[in-house]
Amino acid sequence: MRVLVLLGAPGAGKGTQAAILAQRLGLPHVATGDLFRAAVRAGTSLGREAQKYMALGELVPDAITVAMLLERLDRPDAREGVVLDGFPRNRAQAEALESALLTRGERVELALLIDVPAEELVGRLSGRYVCRLGGHPYHIIENPPAIPGICDTDGSPLEQRDDDRPETVRARLTVQLAPLQGVIEFYRSRGVLRTVDGRQPIALVSRGLIEALEPVTPHL
DSSP, rough: OEEEOOOOOOOOHHHHHHHHHHHHHOEEEEEEEHHHHHHHHHHHHHHHHHHHHHHTTOOOOOOOOOOOOHHEEEEEEEGGEEEEOOOOOOOOHHHHHHHHTTTOOOOOOEEEEEEOOOOHHHHHHTTTTEEEETTTEEEEBOOOSSSSSSTTOOBBEEEOOOOGGHHHHHHHHHHHHHHHHHHHHHHHTTTEEEEEEEEEHHHHHHHHHHHHGGSSSSSO
């Protein structure tokens, strides 16, 4: 079984690339957020446990998350492996995942990091706006309106949510990047980390990820 981990800060394009990579490899794209929601909807025992924490706005304990991941690995469509997106988020989770996989005779084959400088992440994440009337989303770089500051759909002014303001984004990233660095160092120390420049266009980032996999995936 192939277990691939895709790493990246918020705004690095991790979710987009995980989906592309999973399709290219013919493996399921497993995002922990989706696992939680599916387990809660299904009313599984792990889902009920996770819901207790989610309802309080607390993080789901690592043991529950790892157990959900292992259940997901046991499904028929994951027989060949998975692309993990959203886990591990810190070194303790990386260690817990590795311990759980080792009990099954498996391990993380590669950890692929989409590397984007912090200030570029701030620019990406703080470029989001919504219109006042209908909440239609825009991005000043990726999806700008035809007329600056005006919604194409209903003509109302565009506003920026407090969470998307540069100073708020910068503070949030400061908190989030430190745990990510711990995960990066964990996989680097095990010789399975590969890094791709995330400042490139989406297609080139995808190509970089595929090239990183080629030594372990013949005829990719």
